[in-house]
Amino acid sequence: MSKSHLKYFNPNPLYKEPKAGKKPKVWRIGDCAVRAVCAATGMSWETAYLTMSESAMKAYAPFNTLEGFEQVMVDLGFKKVSYPRGQKRETVNEFAETHKDMIAIINLAGHYTCVKNGEILDTWDCGWKTAYNYWVK
Secondary structure, eight states: OOOOOEEEOOOOTTOOOOOTTOOOOOOOSSOHHHHHHHHHHOOOHHHHHHHHHHHHHHTTSOTTSHHHHHHHHHHTTOEEEEOOTTSOOOBHHHHHHHOTTOEEEEEETTEEEEEETTEEEESSOOTTSBOOEEEEO
């Protein structure tokens, strides 16, 4: 099993830093798509949310659906990379280990995360989950 590459990242304005020595609370707001875009682009949470809403409207779908998120990624200049049929898909930790010089937004089962320069930027360790496809600039 590969080591975790998690670096805690939460740009949501509702997030409060934990007291010294305490772990962050589990984040269950459902804003993973927004957080992934923030991590990959450097946008603030508010800017990412508004940008993503406008983009997804073109697809007539919410931005956290496959159709809406695909439109967001295209509008932001990202290109989709899919694993060829029959090829073993990587876990997020394996992806982070083998793509240390890349910024990617990864689509997982029910989740989006960002891997930036070998680190998983997220609010929880999704490194054991399998990547379905990913987006790069």
